[in-house]
Amino acid sequence: MDNQNKNLLIATALSFVVILVWFVLFPPPEATVDETAPTTEQTLETAPGVTAPSAASDAPATTSAATAAPEAALDTARVEIDAPALIGSIALTGGRIDELSLRNYHETNDESSPVVQLLEPVGGANPYYAVYGWAPGNGLQAADVPGPNTVWSVESGETLGVDSPVTLRWDSPSGLIFRRAFTVDEKFMFRVTQSVENTSGNEVSAAPYGILARHGEPSDLKNFFVLHEGAISMTDGTLAENKYKKIRDFDPAAEAGTRAETYQVSENGWIGFTEHYWETVLIPDSGTSYRQAIKYNEARDIYQAEIVLPTQTIAPGATAEVSTRMYSGAKVWEVINEYQDQGVDRFVDSIDWGWFFFLTKPIFWLLHHLHQWIGNMGVSIIALTIFLKALLFPLAYKSYVSMAKMKELQPQMEEMKKKAGDDRQKLQQEMMALYKREKVNPASGCLPILLQIPIFFSLYKVIFVAFELRHAPFFGPFQDLSAPDPTSLFNLFGLLPWAAPEAGTTLALVFIGILPILLGISMFLQQKLNPTPTDPAQAMIFAWMPWVFMFMLGGFASGLVLYWITNNTITFTQQYLIMRSHGAKPDVFGNIKSTFKRKPKDAKSDGK
Structure with missing residues (x-):
């Protein structure tokens, strides 16, 4: 893989890291309630609270x-x-x-x-x-x-x-x-x-x-970008989702101090409020023509x-x-x-399936039926991940074969770099000629990976939003796959009879659980299938990435972390076997040793 493709992958990974870090460290601000605002009892005779609609027109009226x-x-x-x-x-x-x-x-x-x-x-x-x-x-x-x-x-x-x-x-x-x-x-x-x-x-x-x-x-609003919380409605087959902040930005309604958005339903619809695991929805009978609206009373x-x-x-x-x-x-x-x-x-669309609903729905259906058959949600997540990896194996195979071919050409490419020196144009021409002669497409290793991203993001979404994971046990201390890892060094990974530090606290970052540690190790081993990049900046990024992810995902639901561990383990195994089948012999332990090997002083000074 040439430098451009490496930079593309690094940029993609870094973008993902930045987004995750931003939402973990700087979540959207929670709504504040004006404590000086008049109460319901104080405004009983003077201000509208729950406002009845008008029967005379489509415009709401205060009665x-x-x-x-x-x-x-x-x-x-x-x-x-x-x-x-x-x-x-x-x-x-x-x-x-x-x-x-x-x-x-x-x-x-x-x-x-x-x-x-x-x-x-x-x-x-x-x-x-x-x-x-x-x-x-x-x-x-x-x-x-x-x-x-x-x-x-x-x-x-x-x-x-x-x-x-x-x-x-x-x-x-x-x-x-x-x-x-x-x-x-x-x-x-x-x-x-x-x-x-x-x-x-x-x-x-x-x-x-x-x-x-x-x-x-x-009061328990999560404000997480992957989850919809707020108003939800169905209007003749069209789903509308409005977060609370968006409702507060609706256009002013006819009644003073109120913002509203109105929908006219011809035959089928429903409207209400949804949370992570719960919802309350008003449902007129099918075939009924009616008006539905979402309102916000600013004063109250x-x-x-x-x-x-x-x-x-x-x-x-x-x-x-x-x-x-x-x-x-x-x-x-x-x-x-x-x-x-x-x-x-x-009605099933009241569950937050996200943009990739055409993927999340069948993925959840499969997880649901695996759970019914297996009886353990943790094992079902592992089985689902294995199934999806097997389904995507043809794409992964092409990707790994392409990487193996690029690895075989690496000595020739290094020789070209030495001969070309600072002549970038000459180097590019010679590399293109090499790719053509050897019938290698450098982008073919990246495209299958990019095609897999929507599927694995959909699996991530399913595991996060599915109610079926709430309080779902795995084994031992893992009795709620929707909650963060309950083990940590603080309680000797579940051996001592006290709880781990609360997720999101400084102690939780220091005393990390066993699942995030396994996640970091699995990412680290997957990375070590290839030698450390010669570029110092790239080497530093790759060296830190597994451990950054380990700490970032430590506060996530343990079902999500279990999925990442399983996915990394399968990916490592697939890539290792495919590389071996094409004559490459990944020196995993040698690459690990080189990571911790101290560089000579002259190499450091030369930036090598």
Whole structure:
């Protein structure tokens, strides 16, 4: 390989290192909340909080009866939610789902740790809830429809469960009877049916809506470039992802102090907020035409995802009814895929597959089925890496054969350099003639490597975002492949009964774990298949690169590090065997010795 190709590879590697170092050392700043901003209770009568949409037009409107969230939301009367996968409650004030936890998932790998909480009432640390209601149309005023502060009564049911629905009721002063019926399945899906019975004697109209309201950004926001966190929506087959920062930069909406982006859905869609492993999404039934929007209230620091269904006209004595679903739970591929099969359009796209979705989806599918067959996620990652390396072996073979041929020509190329001296043009002409005569393409060794990059980046993406790796055990101390290596010199690599230093701290960099060490060694050995470059700058870069990666990736998920170790080991083995089959005899141990061999003083002074 000539100097140009070497420089290309070095530049590519250095660019990757710089990007990783930048995001590790200088992550995006976390959002700050203005502690002096008025609270919900302070602005109950004066400022909009959760804003109800308008039934009259597509433009959102502030309605006085649907302003801020209710006071004492934590203390309001509640209906308990008790389902196989979900626990929580519905607040009768507002008739909202605002307290929801995942029964089977804990915050840490310790079963005694608290379960994961998704939705939280106003008054908690991170209020996040689902609000439903009706926007008044012809013949109605704001006081005639239920709003976020309306106190509902229980008409039927005591506890919301799989076989026990709950119906709430509110009688309007204008003679309308509003009902809100809740059901929940054995996993993470609610169905909310809103109805209005017109006993007023006059024809009226109103538009049903649903809102997910989130006060501020999530406290555990990761802000990592490879992961999407924020609003997510599907509009007739078009996926839209908006991070919280982007939402704050939306164009101003019709209502003062609010920014919004609106989508008109013809047949199929859904909208909500997604996190690393969890999501809450509002889902109208397929075939429904409706409006959905993402909003940000600047004064209150509230993010909203809303759906507004077509206005219903209710004749005297008639009843109008609208039903929608809400998914609030873990992003388990098997569960989400099942709901997609039941009619939720492209629901698996709520998982962050990234730009290379055409690769990440099949790669995850294979990992999922390997895990079902093997039963151990760590072994499944190793098996998947082996399979992909075998699949790409023809490309790798061409690359390594090209490198072997270039290595055979190395003595002739060195002789040409000596004869050409400083005449670069002459050297280039002679090398091109040599390549032509020997039928060698110097770029053929690089192209197969470049073609493999999207595939291995996709595998990296899958291992990082897949929920299935969360708290997935490998063996021994490695009981959570989504967490950093729990071993370190600090606890004698898991032999002592105390935890390793927390990832990201100075101690964690000093007392590094066994997996990052194996990663550094595997990169170092792979590098030593070839002699140390004669150029001092290149030699220094190659010498430091394995250990830079070792420390940088030390805080990454152990499943990712396991993948890198497996990939490096297979690459080393493939390259070694192919080079041997073409007559080359890699002197790995000799190259290692030369790395630590001290140079003579005169060689140092000459820069050799």
